[in-house]
Amino acid sequence: MTTTALRLAGRTRVERVSFIAEKDRQGAWWRFIFLILATAIVLVPIAVVVILALMPGLGSSAHGLTLTNFAHVFTGTQTLTWLGNSTVVTLATVVISVIVAAPAGYVLSRGRSKTVTGYSLLLFVVQSLPVITSVVPLFILFANFGLVDNLAGITIIYVGSSMSVATWMLAAYFDSIPASLEEAAWIDGTSIFGSFTRIVLRNSLPGILSTAIFTFLLAWNDYLVAIVFLRTTSTFTLPMGLQSFFQQNATDWGSVMAVAVIMMLPPVIVFATLNRYFSVGGIGGALAGR
């Protein structure tokens, strides 16, 4: 439903550009100059990270830009372990979230009963509960199963906290796949499950990708769950690893910023390459449509 609207919107936009292009170009250069200045100011904190990461570290004799900070954090610190931990946790969260949310999203999209609507509402209530409320009980529960200070433990929690939004996003996408396609398959003897996997899922790559991006950002960027659950440096994810630099007496900014660059690269690359699949409008529409 939402996607259809977006697609329609896209078409209108193209027509409009050709229709009033002349008038729309008025002041285009002023807007351009404004955007250059504003974007430059906005990006200062991000540029600072990159520049400091490439500057020679403390006590180094190098001049100009250098990669010594990166060499140092990979050889002299546990950054490689943290990068590995973050990668494993994030990938596992993305895969499990989609596996759990896709069937649920299908039910929300196709089943139109009171129970289904109720479940959707329940997901909304759960979503607005602060993570801090559930973190304490889960800490106690997980301690019994050895899941505190454990990567599997935080993965399970990330799946739980991304589930609601992932389910809505997928349900909204499934809504855009015509039920008639499935009905035709049913008449040919395909089971409901078969039509879900072979027709709906197979045609939902953009929806699955945007859900995956959302889940990826949530797991990769999280700090609150990590600070509560991770205790030893060998289980740290990158956010905890980065913060651990500040516990030393004098902060080695070169190393800190090198780790910061390593940490921000994956989300930036994902967004730069896949941003056309990611529309927050989709999240909003999914929320309001149900």
Place this chain on the structure above:
Amino acid sequence: MTIGGTLQRQRGLTLGVLIVPSVFFLLLLNAYPVVYAAIQSLHQGSLIATGPFVGLANFTDVLTQASFWHAAGFTLVFTLVGVFGSWLVGLGFALVLNRYVPAGGVFKVLLLLPWVVPIVVSSTSWNWLVATPSSPLPQLWHLLGWGTPLFLADPTLAAVMVCVFKVWVSFPFMMMMTSSALASVDGTVYEAAAMDGAGRVQQFRHITMPLIARSTYISWILMTIFCVNDFPTIYLLTGGGPVDATTSLVVLAYRTVFQNFQTGPGVAIAFLMTAALVIVSVVLFRQIRKSAVE
């Protein structure tokens, strides 16, 4: 009976099975913790033991503490500035980008960066920029002859910095929400309005705003939830200081549980916060319904 009947039964069964994994995770990771937290809030326990039953004492304790009301006040300010500040900035950029600009697509991606970059990274960089008297921003202030303010050591300035940081982090989200809403507005409406002599401001007030009202309310609700529940933006920049000046309810709850080890009061704070959040969400949700009817 008929093929249709069998299909219906198969359908119900399949849908029932498909929802099972989701229900399992919901019960384990969301329902169970909330119930357990509710029990904890009525006991004087710790992280390892439930402790004796104390009734509503945790709630009355919390509600009579000045620190709670201070944190509630800061949460309110932080949320209001976070929601409307990021909305105004995001709306401004969305309006500029909605018209023809050379390399508009590049700006759109670049302006998303503050939202995409992990908070742990951006807070580190903001700290480097403002924290000490020798940091770049205080130095710039000094050069301009405005003195050398201690941005994170002065209670008022620290609160301002945290709010500015939050707006910086969140405006791209509002920009994306508004952009997709603006893109769906039919351009010919403006043509007609212009012919009727409506100026830019009038067009914006009477055409654009009503048409994007629904999406605007949704973005306010989402951002309210993000702001009230926000932990890292505040905790990583100031740690809640100086002297609790930037302690929000989440930060207070975190400290009460994990630094003072008072589980009951900590969970009570989280619950009171949630209650307030649900009320605000419901009120805003009603607004959406209303704007949908119009």
